[in-house]
Amino acid sequence: MIEAEGIVKKYNGKEVLSNVSLNVNKGEFVSLIGPNGAGKTTLVRIILTLIKPERGLVTILGKNPYKDKSVFKHLGYVQELPNLPPFMTGREVLFLSAKIKGVKKEEVDELLDLVGMSEFANRQVAKYSKGMTQRIAIAEALLGNPEILVLDEPNIGIDPIFSLKVRELFDKLKRNGSSILMTSHELEDVRKLSDKVYMIYKGKILFEGNVEDLVKKFLGIQVIIEGEELEKISNFVSSLEYVKKVFKEGKKLVVSMSEDKREELLKALVESGFHIRGFYMDLNLEEAYSRAISNA
Amino acid sequence: MLEILFYEWKRAISRKKFIVLLIVSLFFEIAVYLAVYLVPSERVRVLLTPLYPYMWALGVLLPQSLLLHFLAISIASGSMSEEYEQGTIDFFLTKAITRSRFLAEKWLGSFSLLTLVYLIMVVLSVVFSYGFFGLQQDINVLPETILSVLFSSLVFFNIAFMIGEVLRRSSLSFIISSSILIGSVLISTVLSFISLLTHSPQYEVISEYLPSWGATQLPFILLSSSPFSTLIQALDLIPTTSTNVIVAILSVLIYALIPALLSVISFLGRDIPKKVS
Numbered sequence: 001m002i003e004a005e006g007i008v009k010k011y012n013g014k015e016v017l018s019n020v021s022l023n024v025n026k027g028e029f030v031s032l033i034g035p036n037g038a039g040k041t042t043l044v045r046i047i048l049t050l051i052k053p054e055r056g057l058v059t060i061l062g063k064n065p066y067k068d069k070s071v072f073k074h075l076g077y078v079q080e081l082p083n084l085p086p087f088m089t090g091r092e093v094l095f096l097s098a099k100i101k102g103v104k105k106e107e108v109d110e111l112l113d114l115v116g117m118s119e120f121a122n123r124q125v126a127k128y129s130k131g132m133t134q135r136i137a138i139a140e141a142l143l144g145n146p147e148i149l150v151l152d153e154p155n156i157g158i159d160p161i162f163s164l165k166v167r168e169l170f171d172k173l174k175r176n177g178s179s180i181l182m183t184s185h186e187l188e189d190v191r192k193l194s195d196k197v198y199m200i201y202k203g204k205i206l207f208e209g210n211v212e213d214l215v216k217k218f219l220g221i222q223v224i225i226e227g228e229e230l231e232k233i234s235n236f237v238s239s240l241e242y243v244k245k246v247f248k249e250g251k252k253l254v255v256s257m258s259e260d261k262r263e264e265l266l267k268a269l270v271e272s273g274f275h276i277r278g279f280y281m282d283l284n285l286e287e288a289y290s291r292a293i294s295n296a
Numbered sequence: 297m298l299e300i301l302f303y304e305w306k307r308a309i310s311r312k313k314f315i316v317l318l319i320v321s322l323f324f325e326i327a328v329y330l331a332v333y334l335v336p337s338e339r340v341r342v343l344l345t346p347l348y349p350y351m352w353a354l355g356v357l358l359p360q361s362l363l364l365h366f367l368a369i370s371i372a373s374g375s376m377s378e379e380y381e382q383g384t385i386d387f388f389l390t391k392a393i394t395r396s397r398f399l400a401e402k403w404l405g406s407f408s409l410l411t412l413v414y415l416i417m418v419v420l421s422v423v424f425s426y427g428f429f430g431l432q433q434d435i436n437v438l439p440e441t442i443l444s445v446l447f448s449s450l451v452f453f454n455i456a457f458m459i460g461e462v463l464r465r466s467s468l469s470f471i472i473s474s475s476i477l478i479g480s481v482l483i484s485t486v487l488s489f490i491s492l493l494t495h496s497p498q499y500e501v502i503s504e505y506l507p508s509w510g511a512t513q514l515p516f517i518l519l520s521s522s523p524f525s526t527l528i529q530a531l532d533l534i535p536t537t538s539t540n541v542i543v544a545i546l547s548v549l550i551y552a553l554i555p556a557l558l559s560v561i562s563f564l565g566r567d568i569p570k571k572v573s
Contacts, residue, residue: 041570045567045568045570048386048389048390049389050386050390050568051567051568052567069392069393069394071392072390072391072392072393073391073392075390077386077390079383079386079387079390080570081571083382083383083384083386083387083571084384084387085303085307085382085384085387086382086384087306087307087310088306096299096303097387097391099299100299100388100391100392100393101391150390
């Protein structure tokens with residue numbers, strides 16, 4: 001659905017994106033993560049044809065968006081800190097967008113309701129809070145039920161309850177077949193929603209893969225065990241040769257392994273008669289992210 | 297189609313600077329007619345009486361000397377630059393809208409707004425001239441005069457539009473465009489004055505190369521041989537001796553087309569930055 005191949009971008013002779021490639025397939029939720037200034041927004045703006053790359057090729061739905069802008073009929077975009085026409089009301093912004101996209105006006109009211117802005121729809125955008133503007137921007141991006149969504153830090157400024165609602169909404173869209181590219185610093189969202197993650201740092205892709213692989217690569221294999229007799233389990237697990245480290249964290253046991261031997265570990269625990277309530281991989285994305293950046 | 301054009305009208309009207317200029321322009325129209333109608337001196341009144349049938353030209357041509365160009369600059373300087381300053385340009389360019397369509401509709405939207413404001417001034421002129429001074433004559437040249445005024449206004453309109461696009465700052469664009477207008481008018485006046493004093497036409501010729509020359513002179517040159525040429529001469533605040541219509545049209549064309557071309561090159565070729573202010 002979105003393909004960026006070998007993108008190179010320079011500002012004042014300095015390379016800010018070095019041979020970056022990215023791919024979003026149909027129905028896939030792809031997250032682009034990295035610290036501020038890593039090149040996330042630049043890459044998104046190149047995909048959206050707002051910035052021209054020095055080298056590389058972008059295709060959306062198989063077409064070059066620089067040559068054929070009709071592909072944008074199938075794309076919704078939520079800008080980082082959205083800048084909507086400040087002199088218009090929220091409803092007018094959506095009506096304008098509906099006209100440009102050729103979408104029926106009835107959809108506007110449905111979306112205003114979805115983002116909880118019906119009550120404030122006739123207020124000028126200039127008088128909105130950050131979160132309210134963000135809600136209108138999300139509704140605007142969803143107009144016409146686009147096949148592709150590009151979200152540049154969509155959760156900035158919105159309250160935790162709506163943030164949760166937004167996450168559910170994106171998840172639903174993904175399940176309905178929409179392809180989503182999101183840049184975000186909200187690693188919890190990235191962990192819960194992403195099929196694929198691109199980690200970008202200083203204009204280069206540090207990692208491409210799913211969240212589990214990212215954690216494995218930068219944090220190693222860590223398994224959480226929940227059960228009774230954690231002391232005994234700890235002693236047993238420590239004796240296994242592939243276990244590097246074991247420590248207690250509240251009512252959980254965190255087991256760090258040198259290689260992925262999760263199946264063997266679980267089997268050994270069960271066969272030894274331990275009562276295990278929970279056994280899952282520790283997807284501590286924050287820690288993995290932090291380690292990846294500090295090691296880069 | 298034309299969604300951006302109507303958006304542009306709405307955007308311009310929402311600006312206080314534009315509203316103030318519009319009110320000043322309309323007030324100016326009313327004030328000019330009232331001033332002539334209520335002139336206290338009997339001697340002046342006797343002088344003006346033969347010109348009463350042509351008073352429509354007063355309100356139609358007087359803004360052309362300076363006011364209309366300021367209005368043009370006010371509208372055009374913010375047309376592109378404010379989109380960058382407010383970051384709203386992303387809203388449009390991330391939809392199925394090509395850059396050339398966006399630029400064309402922005403330009404058309406701004407210029408049609410200027411046209412609309414000028415037409416309101418023309419209507420007021422015609423209404424007041426009939427109301428205060430009775431039956432008007434030679435009004436058949438009105439469409440031609442309106443067209444020449446609007447054509448002339450393209451010079452500073454396009455200069456402001458181009459500076460707004462290139463610099464992407466509305467205040468800077470307004471200040472620079474206004475400075476070019478005022479500077480050019482002042483230099484032109486000085487050159488005309490030197491030409492008059494020294495009887496050397498070359499100073500007059502030099503002034504014809506300035507952007508304000510064609511922009512302020514064309515409608516006056518077109519009407520210089522009309523039955524009401526006395527009134528035309530009186531209305532021409534920056535009088536010149538040249539009456540060459542072709543040169544004036546060429547001047548307007550060159551000074552309007554070059555900035556238009558630069559705007560197109562800049563907008564189609566440059567990156568769209570994130571909100572700049």
